[in-house]
Amino acid sequence: MASSFSSPLRVVDDCRGVLRVLSDGAIVRSQNPGFPIPVVDDGSVEWKDALFSPAPHALHLRLYRPRRGQAPGEGRLPVFFYFHGGGFCIGSRTWPNCQNYCFRLASDLRALVVAPDYRLAPEHRLPAAIHDAVASLEWLRSQAAADPWLAESADLARVFISGDSAGGNIAHHLALRFGSHAGRAALAPLRLRGFVLLMPFFGGTQPTRSEAECPDDAFLNRELNDRYWRLSIPAGATLDHPLVNPFGPESPDLEAAEVDPMLVVVGGRDLLRDRAAEYAARLRGWGKPVELAEFEGQQHGFFTVAPWSEPSGQLMGTIKRFMEDNSAGSS
Secondary structure, three states: OOOOOOOOOOEEEEEOOOEEEEOOOOEEEOOOOOOOOOOOOOOOEEEEEEEEEOOOOOEEEEEEEEOOOOOOOOOOEEEEEEEOOOOOOOOOOOOHHHHHHHHHHHHHHOOEEEEEOOOOOOOOOOOHHHHHHHHHHHHHHHHOOOOHHHHHHEEEEEEEEEEEOHHHHHHHHHHHHHOOHHHHHHHOOOOEEEEEEEOOOOOOOOOOHHHHOOOOOOOOOHHHHHHHHHHHOOOOOOOOOOOOOOOOOOOOOOOOOOOOOEEEEEEOOOOOHHHHHHHHHHHHHOOOOEEEEEEOOOOOOHHHHOOOOHHHHHHHHHHHHHHHHOOOOOO
8 A cells, every 4th residue: 555655855956055956856946145255345346237138037137347437548448248157057146256256357357347147957957058148248239328337338349258167168158159250240249359268167978087086075076066067958968968068079160160269267176177278278279269377276266265365366367468468459
């Protein structure tokens, strides 16, 4: 005789306490950020939110810019997109770690920073996040004259795309989509000048040395890395899917692809280090304008965990130099 009592629910997947998947398939999300740190706002950077993807998705982005009057005669600011990380499963433009990092980006780079949200897995598996990132670029193009901040401050001839971890993966896919002549024409009058991939979240069925040797106590360890992929990739896909592995058997031919200049940033103690370093090396070997910056001793996401640290300051200098090197001929 069957029992009249159902089995108690249990958590089968937990992503930093923010996302829990239960044994019956239910998804529970906490309203609290995964990193409960204080927002450090000294008033030198102003910010506001804007809706870029209306219902049914209702996605917002956050704009940051240095307060006017701090640098008289500065002129229009380059536009710097920042797509947050979180394994495509967690994260938000509103999280304190994201906001603190964006404050420093706007201040140090003297840029108008655009930090979009995107739909998260497992409710919205890939490629939903990529589609939302494209929508945020299209919002910039369509609102350039209508939004007061953009109309006053944005130099549309100097647009840079960046992202960390999952956001770095997004930046890769945007670079492929908009690197061709047709892709550039689709965004006019925006002019993409370069891409900054910060510890990009790539994967593959064959583990790398940095993945195999990653300690369990790392900020991003292999168990959490595998969980993010399991929850975010298309149903039935493997880690060699084109959205995961840039060099998978069905991935686009990157040797033939047109791409704008790229800066790939890796950490010496990051589980993802080897994949990103190989990515940069192979693209550079094919003659692509790609450079690699390695931060020895740094774990995954060091710049958002401690945005005012010395290594984070060095990263800001590296990004600023990359932007200056690739802004020639802007209006």
